[in-house]
Amino acid sequence: MTTTTATGSPLLATAPGRAGLRQGILSEWTKLRSVRSTWIALLVIVVAGIGLSALISNVEAGRWGTLGAADRAQFDPVRFSQAGEFISQFVVGVLGALIVTSEYANGAIRTTLATLPRRTTVLAAKAVVIGAVIFVVSEVTAFASFFVGQAVLTAHGGKTLPEGSTILTQVKSSFIPVATFSSTGAARAVFFCGIYLTLLALVAFGFGLILRHTAGAISLFVGVLLVIPLIVQILPSSISDSIEKFLPSNLGLAMIVVTTRKTDFAGVLLSPWAAAMTLALYTVVIVAVGGWLLARRDA
Amino acid sequence: MIEAVGLSKSYGKTKAVDDLSFEVRAGLVTGFLGPNGSGKSTTMRMILGLDHPDAGTVTLGGRRYHDLHWPLREVGALLEAKAVHPGRSARLHLWSLAQTNAIPKNRVDEVLDLVGLAAVAERRVGKFSLGMSQRLGIASALLGDPGVLLFDEPINGLDPEGILWVRNLLKSLAGEGRTIFVSSHLMSEMAQTATELVVIGRGTLIADTTVDDFISSNTVATTLVRSPDAGRLAGVLTSLGATVSVADDGALVVTGSTTERIGEAAHAAGIRLHELSPQQASLEEVFMDLTADAVDFHGTSGATVPR
Ligand SMILES: Nc1ncnc2c1ncn2[C@@H]1O[C@H](COP(=O)(O)OP(=O)(O)O)[C@@H](O)[C@H]1O
Numbered sequence: 001m002t003t004t005t006a007t008g009s010p011l012l013a014t015a016p017g018r019a020g021l022r023q024g025i026l027s028e029w030t031k032l033r034s035v036r037s038t039w040i041a042l043l044v045i046v047v048a049g050i051g052l053s054a055l056i057s058n059v060e061a062g063r064w065g066t067l068g069a070a071d072r073a074q075f076d077p078v079r080f081s082q083a084g085e086f087i088s089q090f091v092v093g094v095l096g097a098l099i100v101t102s103e104y105a106n107g108a109i110r111t112t113l114a115t116l117p118r119r120t121t122v123l124a125a126k127a128v129v130i131g132a133v134i135f136v137v138s139e140v141t142a143f144a145s146f147f148v149g150q151a152v153l154t155a156h157g158g159k160t161l162p163e164g165s166t167i168l169t170q171v172k173s174s175f176i177p178v179a180t181f182s183s184t185g186a187a188r189a190v191f192f193c194g195i196y197l198t199l200l201a202l203v204a205f206g207f208g209l210i211l212r213h214t215a216g217a218i219s220l221f222v223g224v225l226l227v228i229p230l231i232v233q234i235l236p237s238s239i240s241d242s243i244e245k246f247l248p249s250n251l252g253l254a255m256i257v258v259t260t261r262k263t264d265f266a267g268v269l270l271s272p273w274a275a276a277m278t279l280a281l282y283t284v285v286i287v288a289v290g291g292w293l294l295a296r297r298d299a
Numbered sequence: 300m301i302e303a304v305g306l307s308k309s310y311g312k313t314k315a316v317d318d319l320s321f322e323v324r325a326g327l328v329t330g331f332l333g334p335n336g337s338g339k340s341t342t343m344r345m346i347l348g349l350d351h352p353d354a355g356t357v358t359l360g361g362r363r364y365h366d367l368h369w370p371l372r373e374v375g376a377l378l379e380a381k382a383v384h385p386g387r388s389a390r391l392h393l394w395s396l397a398q399t400n401a402i403p404k405n406r407v408d409e410v411l412d413l414v415g416l417a418a419v420a421e422r423r424v425g426k427f428s429l430g431m432s433q434r435l436g437i438a439s440a441l442l443g444d445p446g447v448l449l450f451d452e453p454i455n456g457l458d459p460e461g462i463l464w465v466r467n468l469l470k471s472l473a474g475e476g477r478t479i480f481v482s483s484h485l486m487s488e489m490a491q492t493a494t495e496l497v498v499i500g501r502g503t504l505i506a507d508t509t510v511d512d513f514i515s516s517n518t519v520a521t522t523l524v525r526s527p528d529a530g531r532l533a534g535v536l537t538s539l540g541a542t543v544s545v546a547d548d549g550a551l552v553v554t555g556s557t558t559e560r561i562g563e564a565a566h567a568a569g570i571r572l573h574e575l576s577p578q579q580a581s582l583e584e585v586f587m588d589l590t591a592d593a594v595d596f597h598g599t600s601g602a603t604v605p606r
């Protein structure tokens with residue numbers, strides 16, 4: 001054995017550079033892709049996204065002829081196409097939590113932290129991989145769902161409203177309104193649906209880092225999305241009105257709705273960009289707390 | 300080489316490791332011996348920078364683990380065999396580890412061959428027996444062809460054939476000049492695997508020595524003697540300076556003499572002997588005696604061991 005380092009290791013140990021983010025990303029990707037549950041979860045995102053888009057668009061299209069003016073005003077062809085987001089948000093939450101909690105469950109986190117002793121590198125590698133995978137799958141799904149949804153509406157005789165149309169045009173329209181990419185807010189809403197899911201995955205990742213426990217992290221995640229809104233609803237409206245728009249689920253809504261923004265959500269939601277920035281801020285804070293704990297705690 | 304200086308670590312009120320200092324030299328198998336709960340695994344985790352010591356330092360070839368640029372290429376470790384995602388195949392598990400330290404892919408197949416898991420490389424790790432998991436853990440430790448190897452209770456769950464295999468592997472790795480640090484709670488196992496010993500109890504150092512010295516300095520040779528004339532023989536032996544005690548069944552237990560001297564003395568006195576046999580305290584007994592305090596009062600937080 002050639003003794004080239006103080007520990008007496010052969011050739012490899014003296015290679016230039018050091019184990020860093022690039023190596024961490026490659027490894028995390030191998031780990032993620034090599035378990036079946038990842039692919040099942042990603043498939044659920046795609047199927048739920050496209051399937052619910054077709055289903056909801058079909059149901060809503062069937063009702064168009066019977067809708068009164070108020071309901072017609074709330075007809076949101078973009079939002080219908082993104083209905084799968086309600087299910088996908090829990091799936092990305094599970095995936096985001098598992099990338100860290102599954103390693104705590106079986107002790108593999110120690111191996112991970114021994115292979116890459118700089119813990120910020122481990123944090124970044126995991127965040128990049130889970131973020132990138134969820135982003136790509138969610139965006140592809142969001143855009144596919146959009147086209148499927150509009151195709152279903154078109155099949156029911158829907159047409160694109162002429163340029164410069166208002167809610168009033170929509171209410172008076174004899175045919176079902178269909179969105180295109182150039183419709184105001186449509187492309188942004190679809191793109192933001194993928195962003196919403198990506199940020200949620202990272203929020204769950206942060207919860208996983210903080211709690212180091214799968215069931216705990218997922219419960220907290222579900223609690224934030226489903227339970228906290230219920231609690232806020234029973235508060236006096238003087239309080240709830242000011243809190244509601246900052247709830248993660250409502251931030252998601254604010255990022256995704258188009259037509260309904262001016263009707264049933266008028267004044268309730270933040271603007272799409274403000275909502276996205278707020279959720280991004282939450283995400284950064286939660287992941288930073290998780291990363292700080294990861295660096296400080298014993299593994 | 301591994302060097303620990305004044306390592307201490309508490310978990311709440313439990314003092315897991317207490318002012319522990321030792322050295323592990325290259326080219327030898329050093330056994331890390333202590334009863335369950337004595338702080339072996341905690342020490343291993345501190346060597347790898349996983350748990351932060353409350354006090355003290357541990358270095359590998361003069362550097363902290365955290366400062367190693369390609370840690371897997373310098374230090375390989377087997378901590379817990381089952382610490383692997385059950386749904387992943389053995390090959391992809393090893394590949395994911397190799398990637399963290401830019402270790403080439405063919406090395407994965409090399410170590411799979413080396414530990415005898417090549418045939419099950421594609422199988423999900425969750426289906427592995429404990430013995431197979433131990434082999435996979437050893438494979439991951441060897442991935443980077445490191446100069447320092449840490450094995451925490453590597454023979455747990457192995458069949459006799461597997462134990463022999465690990466023993467020979469550790470010896471041959473040491474023969475290549477590597478530093479081998481292997482823990483066990485079994486003295487007999489260490490006696491057959493290691494040449495050097497670090498013995499701990501309740502987190503503190505009990506002995507830092509060679510296996511041979513440890514055994515000879517802690518083993519009292521006694522001789523069992525049976526004679527129809529035991530009373531007279533006891534008097535003869537005592538007058539020669541030996542210490543004699545009588546066992547329940549009337550046999551004499553003699554310390555401070557040898558079988559030869561007892562036989563000669565009996566012959567000279569005309570006393571017939573029915574049995575004359577040397578007794579070695581078993582290694583396990585020696586170790587138990589030494590660490591008895593450590594075990595008895597394990598879990599209390601007092602700084603001194605009451606007797
Ligand atoms: N992460 C931990 N949290 C709390 N107590 C721990 C932890 N790790 C070890 N201990 C305690 O420290 C002591 C030493 O444990 P350990 O290092 O596992 O011993 P060994 O490996 O020699 O059996 C034990 O009392 C154990 O309960």
Ligand SMILES: [Mg+2]
Binds near residue numbers: 336339340341451452
């Ligand atoms: Mg242990």
